[in-house]
Amino acid sequence: MARAALQRRLSWQVAEVVESIAETARVRSLVLDAPGWTAHRAGQHLDIRLTAEDGYQAVRSYSIASAPAEGKLAVTVERLDDGEVSPYLVDELRAGDKIEVRGPIGGYFVWEAPLGGPLLLVGGGSGIVPLMAILRQRAAVGSDAAVHLLASWRTADDIIYAAELERLGALDGVEITQTLTRGTPAGWSGRSGRIDRTMLADVAWAPDAAGLSFVCGPTGLVEAVATALVDLGHAAAQIKTERFGPTGG
């Protein structure tokens, strides 16, 4: 049975776009209906394959944004202007359109309620997507794991899930800190500047709390954060990292 489930996960299947939600000027969430989809775990991804009329295919991996306990499947995609896939997903794809998907995949950058907390979630830009799946899963299953999300954005206009972050941040046990790296608007109550060791020392759990850290973003941010956490005394084995970048987009 496990084998049948695995093979279903690895086969390409057609998914229909149920909804395309504008998150920012360059980011959209796509809610997908994929019949026979195996439930994912928070933090996993899926592959999307596009096939051109001449048969040329491009495959890209996207983090799943929705929580398994929400009973839906959604990805959030940032448009990379010179990309092959993301401009189509963000600018062209709309409700009723179909794409090929396979997954869920990846068992490394994953959180499930029994893992508990405390959790430190650090995201840069659209690196927040798998972290959002974790926050949503925590809320949906009623986990009381303490969690601190530290999110870094270029400008206030780049903030994804702004309204939902405000709502989730008001839950017991959830703390959210956001920082803007390219200037702050009037009235900004968050932080400014890149995430550095000092900022991490302020928001991270004490190393002896034995919490789990999940860090996702561009390679430079992920490596700086992981290195700083180890410097601060966190065990490397308790830090899960996922890097993304413009792999042709």
Next chain:
Amino acid sequence: MDTDVVLDGNVLAGVFGELFQHDMTIARGMCRECGLSGPLAEMRVYPEAPGAVARCPGCDAVLFTIVKNGGRYWMGFDRLRCLEIRAAD
């Protein structure tokens, strides 16, 4: 294309699944060069150098490469010494 893009082993989850019918991102690999051992998700992966090049996060040695061409995958093993794969339940 930019060949300097460096990601990590998570990006190979789909290809691994296709090739091994197994989630190899949580399998542990050992580097023959420096002896570091860890989940393949933590490897440095250069996804665009004709195929994917996976390097050791400790010493940057090339562990293996995966190239897809003409409907086939070619997997070349370099400094990957061994793999520890959890058996199915």
